[in-house]
Amino acid sequence: MQQYLEAGKVVTTHGVRGEMKLELWCDGVDFLKKTGRLYASAKGGKCYNIISIRPQGQMALLQLEGVNDMDAARALRGQVFYFDRSDATLPEGRWYVADLIGCEVRDADTGKVYGVVTSVDHPGAQDIYTVKSPSGREYMFPGVDAFLKERNPPEGYILVTPIPGLLDDDFDSEREEE
Numbered sequence: 001m002q003q004y005l006e007a008g009k010v011v012t013t014h015g016v017r018g019e020m021k022l023e024l025w026c027d028g029v030d031f032l033k034k035t036g037r038l039y040a041s042a043k044g045g046k047c048y049n050i051i052s053i054r055p056q057g058q059m060a061l062l063q064l065e066g067v068n069d070m071d072a073a074r075a076l077r078g079q080v081f082y083f084d085r086s087d088a089t090l091p092e093g094r095w096y097v098a099d100l101i102g103c104e105v106r107d108a109d110t111g112k113v114y115g116v117v118t119s120v121d122h123p124g125a126q127d128i129y130t131v132k133s134p135s136g137r138e139y140m141f142p143g144v145d146a147f148l149k150e151r152n153p154p155e156g157y158i159l160v161t162p163i164p165g166l167l168d169d170d171f172d173s174e175r176e177e178e
Contacts, residue, residue: 004082013073022060029055038081099153108149108159
C-alpha cells in the first residue's frame with residue numbers, strides 16, 4: 001500500500017505573498033485541511049505545513065509554511081504534492097483510488113473473474129472504473145450501488161453485479177444470417 005498519495009499539482013502562483021493555485025487530485029479543500037501538511041515526493045520528502053487552503057472554482061488556493069513570496073511560490077510551479085495516508089481518515093466504505101487499482105473484479109453471484117481495475121476516473125456524478133480482462137480487452141463501468149456490491153481492497157477484490165453484455169468477452173456481435 002502506498003503511504004503517500006497524490007493531493008494535487010501547483011499550476012501557478014496567486015498574488016505576491018506566496019499563495020499557489022493547486023489543481024486538486026483528492027477529495028478537496030476540506031480533506032486537505034484535515035491532513036495539515038503536504039509532502040514533495042511520493043516517498044515523503046520535504047514536509048510543508050499548510051498555513052491556509054481555500055477553494056477557488058475547481059482549484060484550491062494554497063499557502064504553505066516557508067513559501068512567503070511570489071518567487072518561492074513560482075519555484076514550486078509544476079510541483080506535485082502528496083499527503084500521508086496516516087494524516088487522513090476516510091469514512092467507512094470509502095477507499096483511496098490507489099487502493100482500488102489492481103483489485104480483481106468478480107461477479108457477486110457466480111465468482112467469475114472479469115479482470116482487474118486499471119483506473120478509476122471521476123468525470124461526472126459518479127466514478128468510472130476501467131477493468132482489463134484476462135484477454136486484454138478493457139471495459140468501463142459506473143461506480144454505482146446498483147452495480148458495485150462490495151469493495152474490499154485489503155483482500156484485493158471488488159464484487160459486481162453487471163448488466164448483461166457489460167463485462168462479457170463472449171458476446172456475439174456479428175451474427176451470420178441464414
